[in-house]
Amino acid sequence: MSQQQWTAVDHYFTDLLAPADEALTAALRDSDAAGLPQISVAPNQGKLLQLLAQIQGARRILEIGTLGGYSTIWLARALPADGRLITLEYSPVHAEVARGNLARAGLDKITEVRVGPALDSLTALAIEHPEPFDLVFIDADKANNPHYVEWALKLTRPGSLIIVDNVVRSGAVTDAASTEPSIQGTREALEIIARHPKLTGTALQTVGTKGYDGFALARVLD
Ligand code: SAH
Numbered sequence: 001m002s003q004q005q006w007t008a009v010d011h012y013f014t015d016l017l018a019p020a021d022e023a024l025t026a027a028l029r030d031s032d033a034a035g036l037p038q039i040s041v042a043p044n045q046g047k048l049l050q051l052l053a054q055i056q057g058a059r060r061i062l063e064i065g066t067l068g069g070y071s072t073i074w075l076a077r078a079l080p081a082d083g084r085l086i087t088l089e090y091s092p093v094h095a096e097v098a099r100g101n102l103a104r105a106g107l108d109k110i111t112e113v114r115v116g117p118a119l120d121s122l123t124a125l126a127i128e129h130p131e132p133f134d135l136v137f138i139d140a141d142k143a144n145n146p147h148y149v150e151w152a153l154k155l156t157r158p159g160s161l162i163i164v165d166n167v168v169r170s171g172a173v174t175d176a177a178s179t180e181p182s183i184q185g186t187r188e189a190l191e192i193i194a195r196h197p198k199l200t201g202t203a204l205q206t207v208g209t210k211g212y213d214g215f216a217l218a219r220v221l222d
């Protein structure tokens with residue numbers, strides 16, 4: 001099996017089941033034009049996030065790691081008219097591109113991009129005592145994944161869904177001796193999901209246009 005084959009299958013699935021529209025196409029175009037890295041979720045992964053948010057009946061979504069707002073658009077489209085999505089982004093440049101993309105998609109009323117290191121934004125957010133989030137999508141600096149899972153636990157309710165992106169990284173996740181902070185962070189996050197009494201979860205490997213990677217999913221228990 002090769003990257004070429006994974007890409008061909010992804011194009012087939014995406015054209016059929018998760019076709020781009022003007023807002024999604026423009027979001028990627030403007031992200032590229034601004035020099036953002038091409039590390040958004042794939043279209044069929046975006047559709048998966050949207051379906052999970054719908055299955056969850058999500059009214060409030062928290063995203064950690066916005067980039068140009070591509071995954072944000074998929075997630076926010078799952079929300080009802082009075083829903084809310086808060087997305088956290090370190091880079092002011094990325095955040096500005098994302099705001100433009102969300103406005104073009106007609107989602108600026110229900111989405112909010114907060115700029116700064118996510119750990120600071122999460123501390124500030126918690127002080128506001130927000131209503132619990134129904135879904136948290138963790139997709140920022142992987143070294144902080146354990147902290148993000150702990151924060152997600154504080155900001156959710158029993159029944160909420162926590163999703164962690166990029167938990168495979170071409171298989172590097174199995175390297176217990178890895179000194180890479182991103183691998184260590186992801187392994188620690190998975191161990192929290194495994195051991196925490198208030199979480200039950202699993203992880204899946206994915207292949208496709210974005211290579212060989214995967215997601216972890218965890219449900220918050222009573
Ligand atoms: N969710 C996006 C992709 C996010 S890429 C999508 O699928 O479309 C990861 C993003 O996390 C980048 O924009 C990066 O700037 C941001 N990031 C990195 N470290 C961060 C931090 N400490 N706090 C908040 N965002 C961070």
Ligand code: DHB
Nearest residue numbers: 039040041139140165166
């Ligand atoms: C990277 C980050 C991501 O969130 C992703 O989905 C793919 C790659 C990265 O930092 O390389």
Ligand code: MG
Nearest residue numbers: 039139165166
């Ligand atoms: Mg990612």
